[in-house]
Amino acid sequence: MQDQDFRNKDARYYMPVFSRDMMITRGQGSRVWDADGKEYIDCVAGIAVCSTGHCHPDVVSAICEQSRQLIHCSNLYYVPHQADLAEKLSHITGLARVFLCNSGTEATEGALKLARRVTGRRSFIAFSHGFHGRTMGGLAVTHKPGIREPFEPLEPKCAFVEYGDSESLRKAINHDTAGVVVEPVQGEAGVIIPPPGFLQEVREICDENGALMIVDEVQSGMGRSGKWLAIQRSSVQPDIVTLAKGIASGFPMGALVAREGIEFRKGDHGSTFGGGPLACAAALATIKVIETVLPTIPQKAERFQEAFTAYDPRVFGLLIGITVGEKCAAIQQQCRKNGVLINCAADGNIRLVPPLVITNEEIDRAVQVIDEALGAQGLHR
Ligand SMILES: Cc1ncc(COP(=O)(O)O)c(C=O)c1O
Incomplete structure (x- = not known):
């Protein structure tokens, strides 16, 4: 189905409780693909749902x-x-x-x-x-x-x-x-x-x-x-x-x-x-x-912690928050453009809740993209 078709149908028939503007059609491990076939590292994971990655x-x-x-x-x-x-x-x-x-x-x-x-x-x-x-x-x-x-x-x-x-x-x-x-x-x-x-x-x-x-x-x-x-x-x-x-x-x-x-x-x-x-x-x-994967979580959390030290992250295992204020949406958009999905939680906080099976390489790639987006908004401390 063409992009505009499903947007129109959603707008016409689904109650407008959610804000959304893309469709994910496929997932594997910590990666998802949108309706146009573009690949993303998924640090949202259905909001902490896809613990074992997509379609384990x-x-x-x-x-x-x-x-x-x-x-x-x-x-x-x-x-x-x-x-x-x-x-x-x-x-x-x-x-x-x-x-x-x-x-x-x-x-x-x-x-x-x-x-x-x-x-x-x-x-x-x-x-x-x-x-x-x-x-x-x-x-x-x-x-x-x-x-x-x-x-x-x-x-x-x-x-x-x-x-x-x-x-x-x-x-x-x-x-x-x-x-x-x-x-x-x-x-x-x-x-x-x-x-x-x-x-x-x-x-x-x-x-x-x-x-x-x-x-x-x-x-x-x-x-x-x-x-x-x-x-x-x-x-x-x-x-x-x-x-x-x-x-x-x-x-x-x-x-x-x-x-x-x-x-x-x-x-x-x-x-x-x-x-x-x-x-x-x-x-x-x-x-x-x-x-x-449970024994690997502290090491993965540490990897995020070290990479984001400059932003005072709150890291609790693979539940990670960074306060960015009103720039959250812009950072989310830039990350998405560069192939990483992140989410804005309440009060201007970026929240990362990737699959527990995320690999070190995927963490490094996600961190690089997020770091660039934070830097572009002048948030590097
Ligand atoms: C801590 C907590 N409790 C309860 C809920 C509600 O869960 P559900 O959306 O599955 O009803 C959520 C959902 O985000 C949550 O984060």
């Missing part, structure tokens, strides 16, 4: 094989691969029980319901600049006023406190707080790393007040930080962890994983598609691939 052969095989056996059967029956995946997720998170859904926001919804169910309390606390999803519950605990306020009143009730400020959390928490929802590193905000000790303090404040600590690892989890979970870079044990994005290499899936004793009762929760055979097969294959 093991993931493709798992999906193809499973699709020849059974595509869907309902959770009325035991689902092929589901218990194997639950076991795997329990092992890699160090938690006990799993519920599978289809997206990050659904994982948030499940976590909020579960916290209410277990504590018998109603309200939540979340943090400034935090992002937890776009459905009503996910939005209720998402900070950004511009995307939340048009849809108020929202449930559950949520108070927001400054990310990194444990004293404010201590003041805000009360006997009705079911849970505190926190990202161990804030992705949508532009890769904001909390001050040392903050997550431990959140843990302690939750314990002192009988609230659950819900750690959103939708973006930071599944190996991106160099550990299976970003929270595992501290010694903090969460009560509930949410996962999605990188869990199944782009096949839609979300999960919540909770510690022993925190679980839904029969009939409390459910999902038609959640934990279906194809998604579980894709996730199991994805985890196998991540197991092999």
Whole structure:
């Protein structure tokens, strides 16, 4: 289809919620190609989704094989691969029980319901600049006023406190707080790393007040930080962890994983598609691939860190942020022109979330292009 045709059709028939102006038609590893056949190194990776790169052969095989056996059967029956995946997720998170859904926001919804169910309390606390999803519950605990306020009143009730400020959390928490929802590193905000000790303090404040600590690892989890979970870079044990994005290499899936004793009762929760055979097969294959690349993540992160030192980057494994202010869009455009896809997160921050399988050569090429674009905007410090 000609470029202008799909633009026109999209403009005519698709709700105008997204800003976009190119189509990616093919991907392999850390490379993608647009509708004109132009190649890019993909430092967006579906926004931290394509963890194993595009179309990893093991993931493709798992999906193809499973699709020849059974595509869907309902959770009325035991689902092929589901218990194997639950076991795997329990092992890699160090938690006990799993519920599978289809997206990050659904994982948030499940976590909020579960916290209410277990504590018998109603309200939540979340943090400034935090992002937890776009459905009503996910939005209720998402900070950004511009995307939340048009849809108020929202449930559950949520108070927001400054990310990194444990004293404010201590003041805000009360006997009705079911849970505190926190990202161990804030992705949508532009890769904001909390001050040392903050997550431990959140843990302690939750314990002192009988609230659950819900750690959103939708973006930071599944190996991106160099550990299976970003929270595992501290010694903090969460009560509930949410996962999605990188869990199944782009096949839609979300999960919540909770510690022993925190679980839904029969009939409390459910999902038609959640934990279906194809998604579980894709996730199991994805985890196998991540197991092999996980030890390489710190070295790759270091390579980005060294290359970008002049720009004060925030590097948390392969979750990398650089503050560039209003020049973000121009830098993104220049990178794209020169064959590298990057993304602008909130508040003028470049965010890089490449596939975990990105090679050193690809990192070097991407860094060169990004460095040139930053330099062209006079950002070299
Ligand atoms: C930390 C975090 N939580 C939740 C979500 C929502 O995930 P989804 O878009 O799959 O609903 C996102 C998406 O960007 C996220 O980054």
